[in-house]
Amino acid sequence: MREYTIAAVPGDGIGGEVIDAGTRVLHAVAARDGGFRLKVEEFPWGTDYYFKTGKMMPDDALDTLRAFDAIYFGSAGDPRVPDHISLWGLRLAICQPFDQYANVRPARLLPGVKGPLKGVGPDDLDWVIVRENSEGEYAGVGGRAHTGLPEEVGMDVAVFTRTGVERIQRFALDLARARPRKKLTLVTKSNAQRHGMVFWDQVFEDVRRDYPDVETDKMLVDAMTTRMVLDPKSLDTIVATNLHADVLSDLAAALTGSLGIAPTANLRPERDAPSMFEPIHGSAFDIMGKGIANPIGAFWTASMMLAHLGEPDSAVALMNAVERVTAEGRVLTRDLGGEATTVQVTDEVLAALDGRN
Numbered sequence: 001m002r003e004y005t006i007a008a009v010p011g012d013g014i015g016g017e018v019i020d021a022g023t024r025v026l027h028a029v030a031a032r033d034g035g036f037r038l039k040v041e042e043f044p045w046g047t048d049y050y051f052k053t054g055k056m057m058p059d060d061a062l063d064t065l066r067a068f069d070a071i072y073f074g075s076a077g078d079p080r081v082p083d084h085i086s087l088w089g090l091r092l093a094i095c096q097p098f099d100q101y102a103n104v105r106p107a108r109l110l111p112g113v114k115g116p117l118k119g120v121g122p123d124d125l126d127w128v129i130v131r132e133n134s135e136g137e138y139a140g141v142g143g144r145a146h147t148g149l150p151e152e153v154g155m156d157v158a159v160f161t162r163t164g165v166e167r168i169q170r171f172a173l174d175l176a177r178a179r180p181r182k183k184l185t186l187v188t189k190s191n192a193q194r195h196g197m198v199f200w201d202q203v204f205e206d207v208r209r210d211y212p213d214v215e216t217d218k219m220l221v222d223a224m225t226t227r228m229v230l231d232p233k234s235l236d237t238i239v240a241t242n243l244h245a246d247v248l249s250d251l252a253a254a255l256t257g258s259l260g261i262a263p264t265a266n267l268r269p270e271r272d273a274p275s276m277f278e279p280i281h282g283s284a285f286d287i288m289g290k291g292i293a294n295p296i297g298a299f300w301t302a303s304m305m306l307a308h309l310g311e312p313d314s315a316v317a318l319m320n321a322v323e324r325v326t327a328e329g330r331v332l333t334r335d336l337g338g339e340a341t342t343v344q345v346t347d348e349v350l351a352a353l354d355g356r357n
């Protein structure tokens with residue numbers, strides 16, 4: 001029987017609650033489909049671990065994780081610890097050394113979920129945002145200077161390499177090609193940022209020639225925000241830099257109803273290191289421990305992980321079960337206008353998987 005190993009890193013805040021729910025559902029999917037087994041091992045890293053040891057994860061964490069087929073991640077962040085420790089000490093400390101350069105964020109209005117846009121339904125908003133996840137504006141290049149200059153200066157330098165730009169654009173073109181509409185929008189800001197962004201446009205002109213079957217267009221990032229709100233149906237797959245896609249995907253998450261729904265994959269397409277799957281939302285300390293976190297973001301994330309592991313039928317079965325529950329609208333958490341708990345939504349999705357509701 002096929003067997004996959006998954007490293008679960010629940011992390012901080014509601015991470016533990018939603019990863020527990022997601023792990024239950026994953027085991028149920030494997031048992032139901034019968035063709036494969038999942039071995040899930042949990043690692044209690046994060047802020048509590050930091051308070052005990054002075055580190056967010058142990059020194060040999062990457063060696064440990066490398067042996068797994070995938071990483072199922074909850075959240076990193078705690079109001080008691082600055083972000084540069086929690087984020088850089090855990091989430092980015094995994095993403096960067098494993099070079100998970102393709103951050104993939106589907107945004108789709110699930111049936112029954114009301115988004116903020118009037119007259120926009122599930123058929124009108126179905127996007128995948130591909131975010132460059134390894135360089136660009138977040139390369140960490142720059143500095144502060146205050147001596148020998150007329151005034152104090154702070155700089156963040158966006159670094160784009162040919163390799164980095166080409167591989168993310170090809171990844172996005174491949175993804176667009178695999179989707180029914182075969183459509184990709186390139187987002188830059190090449191009217192104002194005349195070096196790196198023009199480079200993105202030029203590389204795109206080169207690589208898209210290899211994809212004559214994919215329809216492409218280009219948008220400036222400011223105009224893109226307007227189009228996402230006013231004409232969502234015109235978009236399908238979207239590729240943008242680290243910073244631009246970060247902003248666009250938060251907008252996309254808001255347009256699809258709740259932060260509690262949206263998933264992310266940090267992919268290492270070459271598969272020489274594990275990829276990492278996490279819900280978009282953060283630690284959400286305001287609702288932690290109350291048992292009311294929406295687990296759907298963790299379920300959708302689990303579905304992406306199954307697809308990546310090579311179990312596309314199970315991935316679809318899981319999303320179908322989630323969509324049956326949202327469409328019915330009886331058992332939903334508060335962020336979606338319901339009153340159900342995390343466990344009740346999980347039970348409902350499990351029942352839908354079994355065809356019991």
Ligand code: ATP
Pocket residue numbers: 014018075076077078259260261280281282283284285286287292293294295297333335
């Ligand atoms: P972080 O700093 O880790 O990003 P945060 O608290 O700033 O955490 P989020 O965790 O992203 O931000 O949450 C923002 C808001 O959305 C919070 O009010 C939170 O309660 C709500 N929220 C986030 N995730 C969920 C979820 N899964 N279910 C219900 N509400 C959620």
Ligand code: MG
Pocket residue numbers: 282
């Ligand atoms: Mg946040």
